[in-house]
Amino acid sequence: MLNRLGHRQLDHFRMRFSTRDLAILASLREHRFLTAQQIIRLHFYGHATQPAGARACSRVLERLQRLRTIARIQRRIGGTGGGSTSQVWTLDINGHRLLTQNKTGRSHFDPSLTFLAHTLAVAETRVTLEEIARRNSLRLAHVEIEQTAWRQFIGTGGQSLWLKPDLAAVLSDDEFDDRWFIEVDLGTESLKTLLGKCAVYESYRKTGKEQASHEVFPRVLWLTTTQRRADQLRNALANSRSLHPRLFTVARFDEIGAIITDQPPLNGKEERA
DNA sequence: GAGGATCGAAGGGGACACGC
DNA sequence: GCGTGTCCCCTTCGATCCTC
Numbered sequence: 001m002l003n004r005l006g007h008r009q010l011d012h013f014r015m016r017f018s019t020r021d022l023a024i025l026a027s028l029r030e031h032r033f034l035t036a037q038q039i040i041r042l043h044f045y046g047h048a049t050q051p052a053g054a055r056a057c058s059r060v061l062e063r064l065q066r067l068r069t070i071a072r073i074q075r076r077i078g079g080t081g082g083g084s085t086s087q088v089w090t091l092d093i094n095g096h097r098l099l100t101q102n103k104t105g106r107s108h109f110d111p112s113l114t115f116l117a118h119t120l121a122v123a124e125t126r127v128t129l130e131e132i133a134r135r136n137s138l139r140l141a142h143v144e145i146e147q148t149a150w151r152q153f154i155g156t157g158g159q160s161l162w163l164k165p166d167l168a169a170v171l172s173d174d175e176f177d178d179r180w181f182i183e184v185d186l187g188t189e190s191l192k193t194l195l196g197k198c199a200v201y202e203s204y205r206k207t208g209k210e211q212a213s214h215e216v217f218p219r220v221l222w223l224t225t226t227q228r229r230a231d232q233l234r235n236a237l238a239n240s241r242s243l244h245p246r247l248f249t250v251a252r253f254d255e256i257g258a259i260i261t262d263q264p265p266l267n268g269k270e271e272r273a
Numbered sequence: 274g275a276g277g278a279t280c281g282a283a284g285g286g287g288a289c290a291c292g293c
Numbered sequence: 294g295c296g297t298g299t300c301c302c303c304t305t306c307g308a309t310c311c312t313c
Contacts, residue, residue, distance in 0.1 A: 018296090036283095036284080052298060052299050052300080054283080054285095055284095055285085055298080055300090056297065056298065058284070059296085059297075059298095087284080
């Protein structure tokens with residue numbers, strides 16, 4: 001295992017890294033944490049068989065770990081079925097330095113289970129969007145994760161407010177762009193909190209700021225883990241008098257494909273010039 | 274209900290071939 | 294020599310079934 005690399009060593013390794021190596025590091029920087037399974041789905045999907053891709057991925061991750069560009073975190077997130085506990089990876093000290101050119105770099109930390117679960121759920125949504133795009137001849141033209149997706153605006157009272165989507169995405173085909181703000185709900189917050197977030201979306205929509213840049217306001221997709229939770233949120237939105245009824249779509253995680261490919265646009269799809 | 278047996282999915286390692 | 298692709302086999306571990 002290597003220790004922290006010096007500048008010359010960093011340059012040497014940067015030149016030796018393949019495009020895919022750097023893409024894996026970039027994905028880890030973007031999402032902070034990814035399971036091995038998500039890395040396979042993002043970067044090793046073109047192999048003859050799924051196990052071949054998994055094996056190739058495993059070797060690449062081991063190599064990157066030896067160079068201290070990535071690290072395995074101790075905590076594992078369980079899935080369904082035996083052996084499905086997936087290893088969770090994050091950038092290590094040399095990975096940060098390679099990508100950011102900074103002098104110090106930083107080592108990874110062991111996150112709380114709640115934080116990790118939410119971060120991985122957001123990553124899972126992004127990976128799923130990539131797969132939907134591949135399957136439907138679409139392009140995930142633009143994607144912003146958490147902080148990069150946040151929007152600052154001035155509220156009606158003149159106060160500075162932040163809209164904080166978990167993910168902002170643009171799916172494109174030859175003619176149209178579909179814009180989405182996506183919120184990942186793991187059932188850890190109250191319905192009141194969720195409706196509060198919806199109200200922030202409504203306030204932001206009324207500023208016209210997003211429409212001025214892209215002509216349309218993105219549809220807001222709430223992804224929930226259970227049908228019960230989806231129904232509760234849907235009912236709460238329907239009973240609200242202050243929220244635009246067609247602005248919000250609520251669905252379970254496993255419905256995202258149908259929602260993304262079938263959903264009619266809010267104000268008409270944005271046609272590119 | 275508790276504990277053991279079995280099943281199945283996924284991870285991991287060895288080996289070989291191939292290309293650069 | 295090194296990285297990569299593939300196949301094969303073993304191990305691990307949660308879910309499920311079965312027996313008591």
